[in-house]
Amino acid sequence: MKVFLKLLARNRLALAGGIVLMLVVFLVLITPILPLADPDVTNTANRFKLPFSEGAILGTDHLGRDLLSRLLWGTQLSLAVGFAAAIVAATLGATIGIIAGYYGGRTDNVIMRGVDMLMAFPYILLALAIVAALGPGLFNALVAVAAVNVPFFARNIRGITVGIAHKEFVDAARLAGLSDTRIILTEILPNVIPVIVIAMSTTIGWMILETAGLSFLGLGSQPPQADLGSMLGEARSALITNPHTSIVPGVMILIIVMSINLLGDGVRDALDPRLKSGALSRPMAATMVKRDGPVPAATGDGLLELQNLQTQFHVKDRVYRAVGGVSLHVKRGECLGIIGESGSGKSVTALSVMGLVASPPGVISGGAVRYDGEDLIGAPYRRLRDMRGKNVAYIFQDPLATLHPLYRVGEQLIEAIRAHRPIGKEEGQKKAIELLEAVRMPNAAKRISDYPHEMSGGMRQRVGIAMALANDPDIIIADEPTTALDVTVQAQILAMLDDLRRSRGLAIVFITHDFGVVAQLCDRVAVMYAGRIVEEGPTASILDKPTHPYTTRLMACVPQLGEGKRRLEAIPGLPPVVDKLPDGCAFADRCERVQADCRTGEIALERKGDRAVRCLHPVTPLQEAAE
Amino acid sequence: MTGYILKRLLSAIPVLLGITVIVFLIMAMIPGDPATAILGSYATPENVEKLNRELGLDKSLVQQYFIWLGNMLQGDFGTSFALNRPVIDEVLERFNATLILAGTAFLLCSVFGIVAGVISAANQYGAADKAITFVVLLGISIPSFFLGMMMILLFAVNLRAFPVSGMWPIYGDRNLGALISHLTLPAIAMAVVATGVIARLSRSAMLEVLRQDFIRTARAKGVHERGVIWRHALKAAMVSIIPVLGIQAGFVLSGAVYIEIVFQWPGVGRMLVDAILKRDILLVQGGVVFVAACYVLFNIAVDVAQSLLDPRIKT
Numbered sequence: 001m002k003v004f005l006k007l008l009a010r011n012r013l014a015l016a017g018g019i020v021l022m023l024v025v026f027l028v029l030i031t032p033i034l035p036l037a038d039p040d041v042t043n044t045a046n047r048f049k050l051p052f053s054e055g056a057i058l059g060t061d062h063l064g065r066d067l068l069s070r071l072l073w074g075t076q077l078s079l080a081v082g083f084a085a086a087i088v089a090a091t092l093g094a095t096i097g098i099i100a101g102y103y104g105g106r107t108d109n110v111i112m113r114g115v116d117m118l119m120a121f122p123y124i125l126l127a128l129a130i131v132a133a134l135g136p137g138l139f140n141a142l143v144a145v146a147a148v149n150v151p152f153f154a155r156n157i158r159g160i161t162v163g164i165a166h167k168e169f170v171d172a173a174r175l176a177g178l179s180d181t182r183i184i185l186t187e188i189l190p191n192v193i194p195v196i197v198i199a200m201s202t203t204i205g206w207m208i209l210e211t212a213g214l215s216f217l218g219l220g221s222q223p224p225q226a227d228l229g230s231m232l233g234e235a236r237s238a239l240i241t242n243p244h245t246s247i248v249p250g251v252m253i254l255i256i257v258m259s260i261n262l263l264g265d266g267v268r269d270a271l272d273p274r275l276k277s278g279a280l281s282r283p284m285a286a287t288m289v290k291r292d293g294p295v296p297a298a299t300g301d302g303l304l305e306l307q308n309l310q311t312q313f314h315v316k317d318r319v320y321r322a323v324g325g326v327s328l329h330v331k332r333g334e335c336l337g338i339i340g341e342s343g344s345g346k347s348v349t350a351l352s353v354m355g356l357v358a359s360p361p362g363v364i365s366g367g368a369v370r371y372d373g374e375d376l377i378g379a380p381y382r383r384l385r386d387m388r389g390k391n392v393a394y395i396f397q398d399p400l401a402t403l404h405p406l407y408r409v410g411e412q413l414i415e416a417i418r419a420h421r422p423i424g425k426e427e428g429q430k431k432a433i434e435l436l437e438a439v440r441m442p443n444a445a446k447r448i449s450d451y452p453h454e455m456s457g458g459m460r461q462r463v464g465i466a467m468a469l470a471n472d473p474d475i476i477i478a479d480e481p482t483t484a485l486d487v488t489v490q491a492q493i494l495a496m497l498d499d500l501r502r503s504r505g506l507a508i509v510f511i512t513h514d515f516g517v518v519a520q521l522c523d524r525v526a527v528m529y530a531g532r533i534v535e536e537g538p539t540a541s542i543l544d545k546p547t548h549p550y551t552t553r554l555m556a557c558v559p560q561l562g563e564g565k566r567r568l569e570a571i572p573g574l575p576p577v578v579d580k581l582p583d584g585c586a587f588a589d590r591c592e593r594v595q596a597d598c599r600t601g602e603i604a605l606e607r608k609g610d611r612a613v614r615c616l617h618p619v620t621p622l623q624e625a626a627e
Numbered sequence: 628m629t630g631y632i633l634k635r636l637l638s639a640i641p642v643l644l645g646i647t648v649i650v651f652l653i654m655a656m657i658p659g660d661p662a663t664a665i666l667g668s669y670a671t672p673e674n675v676e677k678l679n680r681e682l683g684l685d686k687s688l689v690q691q692y693f694i695w696l697g698n699m700l701q702g703d704f705g706t707s708f709a710l711n712r713p714v715i716d717e718v719l720e721r722f723n724a725t726l727i728l729a730g731t732a733f734l735l736c737s738v739f740g741i742v743a744g745v746i747s748a749a750n751q752y753g754a755a756d757k758a759i760t761f762v763v764l765l766g767i768s769i770p771s772f773f774l775g776m777m778m779i780l781l782f783a784v785n786l787r788a789f790p791v792s793g794m795w796p797i798y799g800d801r802n803l804g805a806l807i808s809h810l811t812l813p814a815i816a817m818a819v820v821a822t823g824v825i826a827r828l829s830r831s832a833m834l835e836v837l838r839q840d841f842i843r844t845a846r847a848k849g850v851h852e853r854g855v856i857w858r859h860a861l862k863a864a865m866v867s868i869i870p871v872l873g874i875q876a877g878f879v880l881s882g883a884v885y886i887e888i889v890f891q892w893p894g895v896g897r898m899l900v901d902a903i904l905k906r907d908i909l910l911v912q913g914g915v916v917f918v919a920a921c922y923v924l925f926n927i928a929v930d931v932a933q934s935l936l937d938p939r940i941k942t
Contacts, residue, residue: 117645124881250773258768389849
């Protein structure tokens with residue numbers, strides 16, 4: 001509760017709304033003791049006096065009645081009726097909702113059908129019908145407004161009750177022999193009251209507006225009694241000659257409803273956990289770049305070169321170093337594997353290349369990514385967009401989530417081409433079919449008019465690959481493209497990627513957590529842990545003589561055909577959280593070979609020949625492994 | 628698709644019946660004798676009894692309901708006492724005027740609401756977002772009848788840019804130009820609240836969608852940011868925006884009652900309020916049932932539009 005109030009107070013708009021509302025309520029409460037003129041005493045000699053005239057600060061209305069006095073009394077009436085309607089609607093609605101939700105079955109069915117019927121009306125029709133039946137009058141208007149809002153509460157509260165009615169503590173109460181009424185009053189009600197209060201805070205503005213509306217139509221409060229709505233209604237005939245009589249009550253309604261809405265929004269936001277975590281932020285077109293250090297000079301190593309790349313996530317005042325200085329390169333026609341557990345920073349590394357890390361919260365904070373020598377981190381968005389898909393293409397993990405659900409796969413393929421060069425409809429169709437045939441999609445000509453949800457996982461991933469191939473890129477970055485697929489489909493897709501690489505001279509960066517996949521496809525492999533590379537070298541050499549203890553543990557995770565008896569080993573413990581990395585080796589806490597010196601200072605990536613390792617006590621000495 | 632539409636239409640039948648039952652029950656709550664209410668308290672007992680028989684009020688409630696329902700199904704909604712004219716004729720004529728006004732307002736609030744929401748989301752926390760958020764807050768807080776009055780004051784009386792009220796000029800041709808100039812102010816006043824609600828919802832729907840994986844895919848393909856926002860994100864967001872358009876149509880229609888009174892628009896909303904004040908019960912009954920039925924049918928159209936947009940919905 002305290003946290004909630006603090007959050008609410010931090011929201012300046014909500015605070016302003018709350019203060020204004022409290023001020024209005026305060027004014028209304030002290031109205032009876034203020035030295036005001038009688039709101040109902042007419043004085044036709046003084047009619048339509050302008051605001052700020054003597055004896056009438058806000059002027060007088062068409063019968064010479066003091067507007068300030070009428071305004072305050074009217075506000076009191078409007079607020080009272082609005083609150084009363086809200087309480088009646090909430091009480092009735094909650095009762096109906098709890099009964100429907102608690103008893104369920106046929107009771108629920110009958111009640112909710114009725115509620116649905118009531119909700120099928122535009123609300124005013126129902127309110128008008130009720131007022132028509134009961135006759136105009138403030139009390140009847142209150143009844144009508146409360147009645148039209150009952151279904152809203154009933155439906156909300158029923159939803160919550162259904163969730164609670166099957167919880168253990170309710171079952172326990174039932175087993176203890178408590179009566180249904182007791183259970184509802186002592187177990188259910190306390191749990192739904194917060195929901196009722198929130199629903200009331202969001203609808204009370206509406207109810208004040210609706211009652212004011214009915215009064216405005218002459219169906220609510222009857223003269224001489226006046227709420228804000230009927231003041232406005234009476235003033236309407238003099239709108240053109242004496243607008244102040246309309247503006248005074250109208251602005252008051254606006255102020256009340258606006259402050260309630262501001263407060264209500266604040267309440268809602270303070271209760272929404274997603275807003276706090278920043279999860280509702282929109283990712284920008286390209287990852288934010290805030291590079292402080294110097295840009296490393298080009299070395300001309302490979303087609304794609306990552307130099308001391310650093311990518312961070314800034315969440316509130318915390319900084320997560322997802323990628324903490326990664327240097328890699330890949331040559332034309334080469335396949336580089338990046339392997340690590342989830343959270344090791346391998347995907348973020350891959351996404352940083354084309355500025356696809358979601359931002360906020362992602363920030364590229366240092367290093368360089370070079371394509372053919374050109375630094376992409378500093379490149380403007382226009383250049384980056386031009387290269388995406390054309391020079392560097394991506395294949396993502398879960399093709400159901402990564403393909404647009406509402407476009408046919410053919411349209412998505414053609415769009416990939418069209419993003420880089422204009423293409424006619426017929427030519428596009430032809431090219432799309434060609435692409436699908438290139439990834440061995442059976443029945444390609446028919447399949448282009450399928451939606452993603454109509455395909456199997458393997459077929460969807462073929463579409464994903466076809467899309468990556470659409471503009472004949474030089475580099476494909478595949479982010480766990482086979483993880484969501486079953487083993488046979490996985491093997492097919494891997495074989496196909498290998499073929500494509502050989503026939504088209506593609507460079508592939510293949511991200512995975514599976515050494516089996518690496519062995520099958522990659523020429524070289526880099527092992528990542530906690531945002532850094534801990535071992536790198538030719539695949540065969542690493543498989544033969546791993547040096548980093550983490551690498552050996554990762555390799556032990558792969559099941560081997562024909563060696564059924566061997567136990568699959570999981571790595572005990574979890575990777576460290578990258579916002580406060582320990583000194584020394586990040587793997588130390590999970591390492592069997594850990595010694596005192598592992599926990600101090602910076603441990604460098606040591607290179608010998610084509611092998612490299614970041615470890616003080618390697619499984620195999622680096623010199624020996626490199627030979 | 629035809630099968631789906633047929634199925635939805637069939638499922639509307641119980642809802643429509645439910646609406647007639649609810650309206651009938653509400654009208655049955657009328658205290659005292661309807662015939663006395665119609666004829667006034669000076670009516671002779673003989674006249675009251677005669678009218679009761681004519682209206683079928685001497686029969687049981689259940690019988691009365693089915694007679695009323697049967698007549699309505701044959702297009703007979705009864706006769707308005709105040710206007711001395713078949714209810715259905717009056718309702719149809721008035722509903723036509725409301726449809727022009729509410730239809731325009733609905734179009735305005737859909738287009739402007741969605742566009743504002745998309746711009747707001749695409750520039751989250753930027754100047755445009757803040758400005759739109761503020762205007763939207765103002766829009767959803769202002770009573771439409773007050774807004775309408777202020778618009779008359781400013782644009783019709785002071786600036787003389789639009790006529791003060793009515794649907795047609797009193798003198799002169801009833802052409803499209805005249806209709807548009809009469810339509811502009813009330814349609815805008817009516818659309819403002821719904822525009823705000825739709826803009827808010829579109830903004831949050833867009834923000835939700837923009838974080839999805841397929842948006843990243845579109846960007847990875849090299850699709851221009853404009854295309855990412857307006858083609859990829861908006862299309863996916865429409866799945867959650869369209870149902871809200873259906874709900875907002877109900878609010879726009881409700882707003883018609885106020886706006887028609889403020890702008891003297893000869894629509895069904897003003898007719899209902901007049902009828903209530905004159906205790907013309909049959910006109911109220913017929914008007915409410917007719918408009919509610921139209922609204923139910925409109926919502927079916929919304930469902931169909933939704934199924935056209937989203938191929939994952941089983942049709």
